[in-house]
Amino acid sequence: MSEGEGPGEGLVTAALVVIGDEILSGRTKDKNIGYIAEHLTAIGIQLQEVRVVPDEEPEIVAAVNALRVRYTYVFTTGGIGPTHDDITADAIAKAFGVGIDVDERALAPMQAYFERRGVELTPARLRMARIPFGAELVENSVSIAPGFMLGNVIVMAGIPAIMQVMLDAATKYLKTGKKMLSAALDLYRPEGEIAGMFEALQKRYPDVAMGSYPFMHDGKPGTQLVLRSTDAARLAAAEAELKQQLSARGWL
């Protein structure tokens, strides 16, 4: 697909860093990438890169620092729980060269929450109130211990249910760009037959990203053709021409 030469005018871009040995070992199957991708697309932010890295500080620091200068936003998931392998907050502080300590804004609601439930605020749980200096908190309405946003980096939990409420909470801090619009067509034709026509169409509409995705339904090979653009008029024109081409061949 020809997405152009990187973020154009009005485009807001993002990268995602998934932090977790358990994803890399295959023990846990990631459910966050697809969710975050869909959410960002829906609010007009283009996810341009994802990295999955282990629970190792140098790896997290390197990934975050490589990506935060390149994209409007960097989201992270994972590694903000209470145990010794939860090192994301410290890694982000290090990436930005700022200090980190227990943050009263995070601690007070956690104290109230744990007290209400008769749960002891162990030193381990206190770790979850450690927030890098200068960060805004990102609310966690599920289990209270917050995420945070430092500069253009949004740090969220790895547990999908908690990540999802944090992503909603973070969205209010984000500027959103021109929304990527799309049109999709499912054809029961194999990719190899459509390819020539589709490539010629792409050449006539270099500003409309065109991708084709083969599928099998009930043993029948098909292809989903997807057109994407931030310009509704150009998208509609390309879609109309695509339909005309397909009709002319008796494929629609």
Added chain:
Amino acid sequence: MSEGEGPGEGLVTAALVVIGDEILSGRTKDKNIGYIAEHLTAIGIQLQEVRVVPDEEPEIVAAVNALRVRYTYVFTTGGIGPTHDDITADAIAKAFGVGIDVDERALAPMQAYFERRGVELTPARLRMARIPFGAELVENSVSIAPGFMLGNVIVMAGIPAIMQVMLDAATKYLKTGKKMLSAALDLYRPEGEIAGMFEALQKRYPDVAMGSYPFMHDGKPGTQLVLRSTDAARLAAAEAELKQQLSARGWL
């Protein structure tokens, strides 16, 4: 989790590059990362990084070149079909600075396969026989158009069913390392209570990677404790001590 300072003796490492705008837009949910992670773990290869990049040649080249010098193997998925947005083979040739052309070893079985099925070998389909110079083919028993291995980079399809047979076919080319062994324990205790004991245990066994993963089953919070090591004796010792510690607290 303390995985050590990178590949140790006997460790065989890998990275995965998932190529696809459709994953980044959220339109398609990736099913390959988890599968490949599990497969590699099972054969003694440690997956250490995953990147999802768009269908853009400079991005693919940059990711592959950054990773292939760092890990024993780099796997890629996606972008080897017949349409104009399938640019992986050309990007890999460029990454290695080698030429690319239709490869007789790939073409002959594709010709026979298409002929048998009465399918025309369009110029688009011919693209799937383009293989960088110097690559070994990776067999595709599902739909014949092969993947390939060039240097330490293994290029596979994005469609899960095809990727999976290619991964099996590629495995015979791979050296495998010391197998990462693991032991897991599910406890109905929240992470915050276990954390202190678990961190102390990690300090006594710096060579056994220890991770904890919270879960919710039927509204009951629990934690999975995972120990990982390539040394069976050390793993068993750490596991025994963990169980003893948990029993002493009445948690097991």
